[in-house]
Amino acid sequence: MDAVISRKPTRTRGARLRIRRMHLHTQREPIVVMRTDCPVCRSEGLAPRSQVLLRAEGREVVAILFQGADATLAEDEIGLSEAAWELLGASEGEWVTISHPPALHSMGSVRSRIFGTTLDAPAFDEIVQDVVAGRYSDVQLAAFITAGSALPLTDDETVALTGAMARGGAQLRWDRDIIDKHSVGGLPGNRTTPIVVAIAAAAGLTIPKTSSRAITSPAGTADAMETVTRVDLDLAAIRRVVEAEGGCLAWGGALRLSPADDIFIGVERQLEIDPEGQLIASVLSKKIAAGAQRVVLDIPVGPTAKVRSSAAGHKLAMRMRDVASRFGVETVSVISDGAQPVGRAIGPALEMCDVLSVLRLEYDAPRDLRERALDIAGAVLELGQAAAPESGNERARELLEDGSAYRKFERICLAQGRFCEPPKAALERVIESNTKGRITEIDNRKIARIAKFAGAPDDPAAGLRIHVRLGNQIELGQPLITLYADTESEIAYAADYARLVENGLRIEA
């Protein structure tokens, strides 16, 4: 029946309105605003929150309808949110035809999935295509994600979703074998990527690493790299850098690799769930789309990490390997300790200082960050056959200690546009312990949040340094954390929150 409705515009009289850009930022959901007295709403039977189809010369977008104050729009105008504006590729004052959207055929698959039917590859392809085209409302996305959590995706479904997501956006092709790495679930300060890429490229491997900016965390690898070089490279620039240096450390956002992933993640974050099948599809779809044949996965395990137990970590590693193999991608997982932050620093510039101190072989470089980076780099070298089995870590250490890794890192940054020192924050404040005892617990989430309240990642220089580790004996008045921020109010704000959560530390006598 609704399939028929979609043909209505050709029959509808006067269901045309002029576009008005509202500069309304709604994250990704496209929204349009029509006047409460708009005759089109009446003739089309459109109520607030119903989905509407906008068409302009072949281009179209499905958006959620709100109705607005008659004052803000002219009689013949329709207001577009930024998401709607971009998806439609609209221009100010352009005429669009408004109608009911066609029935979303793929929602039929989602409904049967909700009621227990497993879906095949074509069904996932259709769903992902509609999701990427912006045809799914947040409610429909939430239903899809929830159904795949309540009735977990089977292995075949996970493979099908992974493939659909990988095919749902840009797909990079390379004239040589590509290796990549990925950390599952951010661990504060766990900024191994720049070191691993520098070592791998120095060893002659090709590792075109693209990273995301922070979404909920105080810093993403792209945020950290941006404090020393340019990261907003287009595909041509990335290819140029990789041709020249064998590796890059760029922001992946511009490449549209697995665009459905970002949409699903947005909903999962609102629900605070991260079902395994979707997690696997999320990680692998981006790697497959990036053209990698080999991937090293870093899986930190700890009570406040994404993966809570080492058993769960190994299970996840096996599923990742099996799903990846279905796409001819070879994965190796490094299960690492996620019980506490890595390195000293949290925040884009501060983390980059840690990274540089490791690459520059500085005396006080954080050992845990270095050792962890060497473990992962070792696995990369072995998987990429740049080192014999069991000798990857040793080879990685040589390339770090003879300075080739740092020189490679510097050249990659210069190839990306510049190489400078990270910025420093205007203000800092040391938080001292008001008690004595042993550190028995460090809450990664609370530590991360303190850094965010200090201004990270929007303010690249903001964040914190943590001076203690699990098991340390703490004296009264001993420095625990140093906060870095650029405004008094932010530093006070972070300090307030730190006090509230006892600095995210448990200190027991």
Add this chain to the structure above:
Amino acid sequence: MDAVISRKPTRTRGARLRIRRMHLHTQREPIVVMRTDCPVCRSEGLAPRSQVLLRAEGREVVAILFQGADATLAEDEIGLSEAAWELLGASEGEWVTISHPPALHSMGSVRSRIFGTTLDAPAFDEIVQDVVAGRYSDVQLAAFITAGSALPLTDDETVALTGAMARGGAQLRWDRDIIDKHSVGGLPGNRTTPIVVAIAAAAGLTIPKTSSRAITSPAGTADAMETVTRVDLDLAAIRRVVEAEGGCLAWGGALRLSPADDIFIGVERQLEIDPEGQLIASVLSKKIAAGAQRVVLDIPVGPTAKVRSSAAGHKLAMRMRDVASRFGVETVSVISDGAQPVGRAIGPALEMCDVLSVLRLEYDAPRDLRERALDIAGAVLELGQAAAPESGNERARELLEDGSAYRKFERICLAQGRFCEPPKAALERVIESNTKGRITEIDNRKIARIAKFAGAPDDPAAGLRIHVRLGNQIELGQPLITLYADTESEIAYAADYARLVENGLRIEA
């Protein structure tokens, strides 16, 4: 951790803004708009689509944040959608404190439900209270509904949800026994309620019937009744009418009976799912909140009705009975034929004409509507002990045929404020058959949609009359449907759609 966040406002500096009413209609989801350059967003780390807590002297609301063109709002202003405005009880220019909302503790229950844990009564109470308070985003609501569909609610959970929803709003108490009726899943034209209420009240039973307006259908009982009397009565007026006449036929919207129901239904409609557990809780929570001890359920069964098979109908009837009994409510179900529309007419005024013709014993009153109303009224009389077992239908027929039902209906209308004839549409158009053969199928949904395109229910006089029934032999040029509308464009629009879907009829040679 987030529980702590909720204490932030007391510590936050300057996170206060002045309210600006935006007259933005977003259905029920509260939305606020802040300037893209608003310092509060920065200091609170608020991004588009994040949830924000607004507080003003003890009152509070959780809303979804959008960011808007800096031109539309002053530096210190925050724009509120109508839903946010009403939930907060805001006033123009009032100052509010903005902060992160407290963690929604009940979402923890929803998450464990997603991952397979069944929930107890306190958990459902907490969820429903948060939902009614507007603290759930649409995404969170969709997750709750989907989880209860993918992993269906157990009987105990259904009871718990029903109770939570009934307690979640107003609860009526009466000084006498109350009987009620409900039709599960609207069937076009199935306007038995006014007839049943008139007969039951004429028999001396107390039946304070409140009905909804159309949501997706071309007419609700409240829409139809509004064409002959006032239906927007407050509780005091309803009590007055019921005291005097033993029954009423009012709109229930003003009473806030099970307000969570309307919110859940809104999401279920977007997903086009109607899981059984939620359906039972939806129907019974409203009846329990209305104070009914006895309820007759009309369950139409047919390929295009909500309930598809008679087996499913009986299963639903049993579950309804079992759940209701846990609240001391007695239910009897009448499984009826839902294969085609009931009566001749679809649309508020047109359906009321059918109802009046039955009550007035007119020669050409639609027999199917009358017989169906007598079946349900009979069940009501027996359940209410106003008729001996097996004799309810007969007793109902007497009360209809001796005119008592019509007199009672008239008195109820007058007690509600007036009694007038339904309005007539300005235009009508007969659609004739362009083929000959037998009617083998009637699609209730398509028929209903034709009536909506003619303008029903917004235009009470609009709709259609259907002149044929399943099994009828049709000649070329024989009238099938008459369309009624008040504007040329609407009647043409409905005719276009009717042609598109072949009038919702299958005619086979």
